[in-house]
Amino acid sequence: MDSSTSAQGLMRCDLCVTAMVQVHCDTCLVNLCKACVGEHIISEESKDHKVRKSAPIHPGCISHIQEKCSMYCNQCYIPICNTCIASDQHLGHNSSTILKILDEKKNKIIQEQIELKQTIYPTYQEIASDVKNRMSQLEKEYGDLSTAITKHGEDWHREIDKLVQKLKAEVDEMKTSQLQTLQKHLDEIKQKLSNMENDIESVNVIVESNDFSKLFSLQFDVDRYIKLPYKIVPSLPKFMPGKIQGEELSKNFGALSSSSLTFNKDSYSLKTRQKSLEAESSSPVKRLLDEPETVTTIDTGYGLSYLACLSDEEIWTSGGDSTMKLYSINQGSLLKSITTKSGNTPQDIAVTKSGDLIYTDYCQSDRTVNIMKNEEKEEMIRLQQNWRSDSICNTSSGDLLVIMRSDDGKLTKVVRYSGSTEKQTIQFDDEGKPLYTPGLCIFPKSITENKNLDICVTDEGAKAVVVVNQAGKLRFRYTGHTPAPKNQWFDPVGITTDSQCHILTADMYNDCVHIIDQDGQFLRYIQCGVSQPKALCTDTKDNLFVVQYSTTQVKKIKYLQ
Known part of the structure; x- marks a missing residue:
């Protein structure tokens, strides 16, 4: 085998x-x-x-089964082998190497994958969120509708109860009136009955006495009782209930209109990368100040190495020990201190969109990238053996870019992580040559993402800023500008970008910051009394923060109008 x-x-x-x-x-x-x-x-x-x-796995030739294709015919749109080239079959046809076609195809796939991940997939996420919100809103509105119907029914019940009570009160009133009349009539009849009983008793006494004088004097008048009292016949009211007809009742009570679902394919729009970039470029244009000015200086009291803006009011810093400190920018006061999980000095720090602090553990015993969430330190990434991290940055898509170098100092690469998953490695140019110098110079390489999604790295060993596009293809190398403020060689260390796609890099030995545009053209220097600038970052208002290597200070500088 x-x-x-x-x-x-x-x-x-x-x-x-x-x-x-x-x-x-x-x-x-x-x-x-x-x-x-x-x-x-x-x-x-x-x-x-x-x-x-x-x-590369070379395709087999369709004309010469035993041959592998190394070229591609651009007229016939098929791979071809050396035998095909030697024959007259493709004579005069323009051809390209299979490897070139492979690169073009892979680049197209990478771009489509980027579009899928950064535009189409997020758009579908937004649509799913929109549908979910609509469902929640629908639940609420249907609930409100049911509540309104119930309330209307209760209103009807109250009105019906009032009507029932009114009719029952009228019945009671009619009954009382008629009973009172009948009771009076009954009392009159009872009085006559009593009178008749008295008369009968008196007559019986006289008749039985055989007293002729009394008999002849008796005046008995039966006629007064012959006329009978009138008969009272009460007439009862009748209840005539209204007809309960479903349709009429529904009409009077109220009815529902019909519901519908509209399927509008044009309601959602795909936010393409081009549109996204246009939207970004539509942000207000800011011009460079003729004279940049220092807004404030924060004295931390300890030697600084790195910094990252948490907000326009707060900034994280780190130095030569295991402590990372959060400062108020306006007041210059210390707000919080935390230490690394391992007790090692962090190699670099960054802040996520949600405001969580990320730091790298450089030591051989750890080799991790960690995150602070809810005051708890969690391991995000554990680097492969024989590799150590130099610098990190968050991207607009939420990915993490990590510069790392091999333990033997021979290799350097940039790795893109989505969560803890490695998804892209940037190490060589199109000719297979390393993009970045190997190993560690005096200062580690720094990395940032520009607003146009370019990846910018300071390479002190090459005395250059190396800029590649999102797919990892080299765009340009910026090697400084002459004359330099102190006539020293270009020594790029820290790097950041702003809302205008400017790239700002700290030039350690010339005591200045270079501003270049997104295509590598020099614009101007920022000096403002800066001494040995090392790490840089910008806030949402495009204020520049500079760590001065030789001091314990952070300078806040305004350079855009």
Whole structure:
């Protein structure tokens, strides 16, 4: 069995014969793991090595089955082999190398992937959030509708109860009136009955006495009782209930209008990257001040290395120990102090969009990137063995960019993380040459993302600011401007950007900050009495904050109108 493959047919590095293949040198036609790239390039420095992430799998030729295609016919739109080129089949046709076509295809896919992640996917997230909000609003509004119907029903119940009570009161009043009349009539009849009983008793006594004088004097008048009392017949009221007809009742009570769902495909708009950039560029244009001015100076009382703006009023700083301190910018007072989880000195600090502090642990025993959430320190990323972090920055998409270098000092790369997942490595240019100088110089490299999504890195070893686009393709290298304020070589260390896509870099030995535009053109220097500027950051109002390496001070400088 070939020692360069596993039992499953996975390819092994041609150099160490143990690690899996991760890159391919097109110049030497060898497969390498990432750890062996530096050794391979150094071992044959005379060659122009073209290193790509993985070995290309050349397609088979459709005309010559045994051949592999190394070229691509731009007229026939098919891969072709050397035999095809030697034949007359593609004579006079314009052709390109398969590797060029592969690069173009990969770049297109990368751009589409970026568009998917940064524009289409967030748009769908917004749509999902909008639908969810509409559902919540719908639940509330239907609840309000049901409550209104219930309230209207209760109003009807109250009115019906009032009507029932009114009718019942009228019934009681009619009943009382008629009963009173009948009671009076009854009392009159009872009085006559009593009178008749008395008369009958008196007559009986006289008749039984046989007293002729009394009998002859008796005046008994039956006629007064012959006329009977009148008969009173009460007439009861009748209740005539209204008809309960469903349609009429519904009409009188109230009715619902019909509901509907409108499907409007034009309601949502895709926020394309171009539109996004146009929106960004539509922010107010600010002109550079003729004379930048120092707004305030914060004296921290300890040697500083790095800083990061938490807000326009607060700023995080770190120095030569394990402590990171939060200061009030306006008052210059210390607000909070925290220490690293390991007790090591943080190599760099940054602040997320949500205001959480991120710091890197540089020491060999740790090799982590950590985040402070709710006063708790959490490990975000653990770097691969043999790699250490130099600098970090957050991106507009929420990703994290980390500059890291190998322990042996031979390699440097930028890695993009989404959460703890490594999703992009930026290390070589299109010719396979390293984008960044190896190892650690006097000061570590610094990194930031520009508003146009370019990635900007200070490379002190190369005396340059290296700028690549979002896909990792080199855009330009800025190597300083002459005459320099102190006529020293360009020594870029700290870096930041602003709302105008300006790139600002600290020039340590010329005691100034360079301002260049997004295409690398020099605009002007900021001096303002700055001494050995090291770390930089800007707030949302485009104020510049400068750590002075030789002092314990942070300067706040206004340079835009």
